Amino acid sequence: MDIERTSKGVCVDGFSAGGLKEGRYGVALIVAETPCKAAAVYTTNTMKASPVVLTAGKTSKGMLQAIIANSGNANACVKGGMEDAKKMCEMAGKMLGINPSMVAVASTGIIGRKIDLGAIEKVALKVSKEMSNAPEASTRAARAIMTTDTKEKSVSFKYKGIEVGGICKGSGMISPKMATMLCFITTDADLDQKTLQDCLTNSVEDSFNMLVIDGCMSTNDMVLLLSSGKVGCNKQDFQILLNHLTKELTRLMALDGEGATKYIEVEVSGAKDKETARKAVRAIISSDLVKTAVHGENPNWGRIAGAMGSVIEYDFEKIDLHYQSGKEKAAVVLKGVMRDLDPARKILKSKELRIIVNLNSGKESAVGYGCDLSCEYIRINAEYN
Amino acid sequence: MDIERTSKGVCVDGFSAGGLKEGRYGVALIVAETPCKAAAVYTTNTMKASPVVLTAGKTSKGMLQAIIANSGNANACVKGGMEDAKKMCEMAGKMLGINPSMVAVASTGIIGRKIDLGAIEKVALKVSKEMSNAPEASTRAARAIMTTDTKEKSVSFKYKGIEVGGICKGSGMISPKMATMLCFITTDADLDQKTLQDCLTNSVEDSFNMLVIDGCMSTNDMVLLLSSGKVGCNKQDFQILLNHLTKELTRLMALDGEGATKYIEVEVSGAKDKETARKAVRAIISSDLVKTAVHGENPNWGRIAGAMGSVIEYDFEKIDLHYQSGKEKAAVVLKGVMRDLDPARKILKSKELRIIVNLNSGKESAVGYGCDLSCEYIRINAEYN
Secondary structure (H helix, E strand, O other): OOOEEEOOOOOOOOEEEEEEEEOOEEEEEEEEEEEEEEEEEEOOOOOOOHHHHHHHHHHOOOEEEEEEEEEEEOOOOOOOHHHHHHHHHHHHHHHHOOOHHHEEEEEEEEOOOOOOHHHHHHHHHHHHOOOEOOHHHHHHHHHHOOOOOOOOEEEEEEEOOEEEEEEEEOOOOOOOOOOOOEEEEEEEEEOOHHHHHHHHHHHHHOOHHHEOOOOOOOOOOEEEEEEEEEEEOOHHHHHHHHHHHHHHHHHHHHHOOOOOOOEEEEEEEEEOOHHHHHHHHHHHHHOHHHHHHHHOOOOOOHHHHHHHHOOOOOOHHHOEEEEEEOOEEEEEEEOOEEOOOHHHHHHOOOOEEEEEEEOOOOOEEEEEEEEOOOHHHHHHHHHOO | OOOEEEOOOOOOOOEEEEEEEEOOEEEEEEEEEEEEEEEEEEOOOOOOOHHHHHHHHHHOOOEEEEEEEEEEEOOOOOOOHHHHHHHHHHHHHHHHOOOHHHEEEEEEEEOOOOOOHHHHHHHHHHHHOOOEOOHHHHHHHHHHOOOOOOOOEEEEEEEOOEEEEEEEEOOOOOOOOOOOOEEEEEEEEEOOHHHHHHHHHHHHHOOHHHEOOOOOOOOOOEEEEEEEEEEEOOHHHHHHHHHHHHHHHHHHHHHOOOOOOOEEEEEEEEEOOHHHHHHHHHHHHHOHHHHHHHHOOOOOOHHHHHHHHOOOOOOHHHOEEEEEEOOEEEEEEEOOEEOOOHHHHHHOOOOEEEEEEEOOOOOEEEEEEEEOOOHHHHHHHHHOO
16 A cells, blocks of 8 residues: 555644744644644754753653744743743643643744744734644644745655654754754554654654754754544554655755755665664765765765765775666766766766665665755855844 | 974974975975984774875884875775875885885875876976975975965974974865874974874874864874984973974964865863863864854854754853954853853954853863855865866
């Protein structure tokens, strides 16, 4: 049975959403008809923003019914941040008629500045009056949490009768080995809380945790999964569906990386273990020199070899290295020997490409997601405040 | 007694040098009157270039008399690289009348391409005929090993009768926790090989290893120290002098970082141990977001807090954060509370500045060196081949 794309976004059966951006602040609300089992993954940055700390305390108990998220301010590294995060939950609880203890809060935007709760309340009030289960409501919520993103990210899929939908934001300050952005996922799958958490943790490991835009780790990353429990299902099916969703959201974030002109996938195979493959992928996709070479459509594969050597041991004379775009594939290095680079130069002109390294030393592999590094990234981040 | 700057570069008493760039390749030669005790530090990249492997084998025996170094090709990740590296030592030995086993070789430039020994020999022959002990010869050698560097780096100092001189190159593919460039140091200090190695290792730790341009680790890094042993001295004095030299070379590389428009020093103090301070410094100076903020003269200090949180634990409510340029110093955060940012904005207009973080949790500190991230970095590296 195939996985089917639907148009609902987070507005799968049992959930409503809304969102609006006015001036500096955007607010998204997501609410379920009934309390939901919840799972979550958070940033591993030690300097966690107050909304992360507050929401993590709630998800540790396993149940949530609503989410309030704002863009424009991260509510991180600021005195009184915890009180402000609590007030946002109370605010949303009151507007949606839900106990504040069942409301998660997430924030994204500049770090180290006091959040303007008055402005947020004004926007949230408007949003709360137009909550809807229609697909457009998910799009509005996705748009409200954008910062430097240029496109909203709202997707959903159906598989064996179960549905899962998600919105996310994330464009810069994105690094691997942690959940790296705000992402809210809803489902009707009836699974216990521990199973939901297992599935989410697994899914994040090969999707969001393999995404790098600039190697900078956020203080505010959060992935929340809420389940209405309306439809019976088994763990394996849900894992397949959830992986499909998180990979698609990851791909959308890589495509929309700050200043990105090219989407890059990196695959390392033939590794002796999974962690070696992941490390190599992350080193390649994180390298400013690899990213600028791709930006310049320049098959400077020596930088790929150097990046791998900074984190793993490997035998250069065993490796194969290809560039691929769609069905076009060019060998650049075969068993350590460089080939004619012209076919690679042609592939590098594509907007979406894959760098494929086979270490030929084992059976494990990993894939990572990222983008090139352009002047636009610098312009965005030189000016962002 | 003060450390005095001299003009000799590597041409301290007992050493001659020469250098020339023609077309794609530059060659530098350095030769001592007599065999020298030698110390060295190399890249920790597992994918070491052939010249690194070959020279490391020689320095492990502790004696050298000459160095041949080329720019234009790294002689890394290429079959037959070791034979080519050996041939370069033979070539230089023959031209300079020295046993090839006493010749070190270093290469820098593009990775993964066959080196053109014929072209190198032609340039080397011209260089070998104009070897000189004059300061200009050190400058020529420094210029010959430049790749994307815009200025040659040749300095020397005198202290208590001993002299030390050095040339280096390095502008991109520079990351901390290893020696990060080519650097050749000469001295007349009479110390045993173990003491020379101890002093070099110590010195590199707080200088080159605290330099970050782009967080990318090279396959070819090498720091060589040759001593003629002409002047008696004690270890402590030599360490002071060597530290002075390596810090100055580090500063010159940071100033000349690829595309740099601003020189940045980062100081983290009040750490519970030295490694915590170093980690925090490296995270800040490596962050593309901190670098772009400085480029934009934007006091977005939240990125500094976020970068530190990605590698160390700290109490945000204890920290002080200042920007400094010359005698001007602006508090941005005091005990976790943000101050007026206007004085910091003024300091950020400077070409050279220092970011100072006091964790107020201990007595250890560290300093790192780097630069901002500009579009010019991307232009250079998109086109480099």
